Amino acid sequence: MKILISCLSHSWGGMEMFTVQSAEQLLKNNLDVYLFCLDGSSIDLNSGFIPEQKKLKVKSNAYFNLKNIFQLRRFLLQNEIDLIHTQFSKDLWTISPALMLIHKKIPLVFTKQLGSFIKKKDLLHRLIYKKVDKAIAISRVIKQNLHETTPLEEDKIVIIPNVVDLEKFDPLKYDRDKVRNELGIDKQTFVFTNIARLSPGKGQDTIIKAIIPIKEKLQNILFVFVGEAEKSEKFYEEYLLNLVKENSISELVKFLGFRKDIPEILSASDAFIFPSYAEAFGISLVEAMAMGLPNIVCNADGVLDIIIENETSLVFNRDDIQKLSENILRLRFDDDLRKRLRFNSLDRSKEFSFEKYNEKVIQLYRGLKTNL
Incomplete structure (x- = not known):
């Protein structure tokens, strides 16, 4: 044909x-x-x-x-x-x-x-x-x-x-410590990652706002943001940087900008946060699931065709900062929950x-x- x-x-x-x-x-x-x-x-x-x-x-x-x-x-x-x-x-x-x-x-x-x-x-x-x-x-x-x-x-x-290319996004193919060493992240640090263009619809400010009320409970935890803003949305990037600085959480947050080594970044991570509330699908979420990352997502749009609530992912509603804060703490401190979400996410990713x-x-x- x-x-x-x-x-x-x-x-x-x-x-x-x-x-x-x-x-x-x-x-x-x-x-x-x-x-x-x-x-x-x-x-x-x-x-x-x-x-x-x-x-x-x-x-x-x-x-x-x-x-x-x-x-x-x-x-x-x-x-x-x-x-x-x-x-x-x-x-x-x-x-x-x-x-x-x-x-x-x-x-x-x-x-x-x-x-x-x-x-x-x-x-x-x-x-x-x-x-x-x-x-x-x-x-x-x-x-x-x-x-x-x-x-x-x-x-x-x-x-x-x-x-997604499941041959490329295969957790067995990458050295977890390599990117951590490059970024100066030690083995004891628990890393939450978000990968998306820096844009209001992608919801990175929601993550930062959820960190603020629980920052005293977040020892040995780092939130990594991968992506940059387009020229027309540089105001949002500045807003995020100021939000971090004004609330004294710089030691908890790292902005990496644009990266090509996405599988390597995901392999160095422990969990994934996807707060986008205007997503037609959510390819970076599927990539994270394929790499075996337990995840937290916003209950919106195309994301709901990917995840299964409480089986592959924890869920929060748009602008529900308190719920996102709770989910961050649950995912960090509940080993059994992470193992279950990891196993189910790996299995679910095969559908894509x-x-x-x-x-x-x-x-x-x-x-x-x-x-x-």
Whole structure:
């Protein structure tokens, strides 16, 4: 089966990385993979496993670009593409018009990673979305958002969660002491870690506020924050730094900024805190679970599709600082609780493997081809 993977994005974030990873996985499952991307983009540069003759590379991702539309139409026909799967909703403005110019039926699959507050049910959007045969939502909250904001009927939307590379996030592969030694953290210190962009929606201030009333009980404990703020949110980073300084908890908190060695950081940690209250899914949480970290999460959005309360995770409601403080102390001082959450988190993380994802996506592809 010839599959065209599409993502006309200049960036190199979670969506773009997943586009490349999923294309590579499809190749490993003996599908014939083609790529529609921006020339010179990070997706282009990181997809060397796809031959150049199987790539359609364009210069612009502008809406309703006539040149792109006709180039895509020609590429689809010349290569006899069987199915298109786009990871980027903006691409629909190129793909749908191209399909309208082709008499042959080519199924279109669209993955939605993030929610939107913009209603897209006008006549033009109805025409664009009419060509979508199936939409993949990465969580229940995204499925609901798609149904509420687009013309797609509920039976056209399926949930297939995002995944992590379980071969990479394997606690047996890393030296716990190596990163600790680098950061000057001794073996006796209990480390709570948070990995996320520094942003109000990610809730790092909630962790700091939960530390303050129990700081006298937190001997030999360190809270590590990995991530940095975007330029537009540097105010939040300053707010966090001031909050730590004003409440005299600098010895309990360490900001590491952006890091690439995430598995190593997680291997050096004892527990994970994920206070985000506006999360479509929560990939860093799954990575922490795959590394066997007991965790505390905010009871919100896509996180609820990942965790099982009191089995994999302790839970608190948004802005419930007291409950988060209580959970921090419980997780630190209850060895049996940590062991149980660790075991269940490791087991639960297996549900978010590429193997599971491939199985579901390929079954979806084959079903669409069969129904033609």
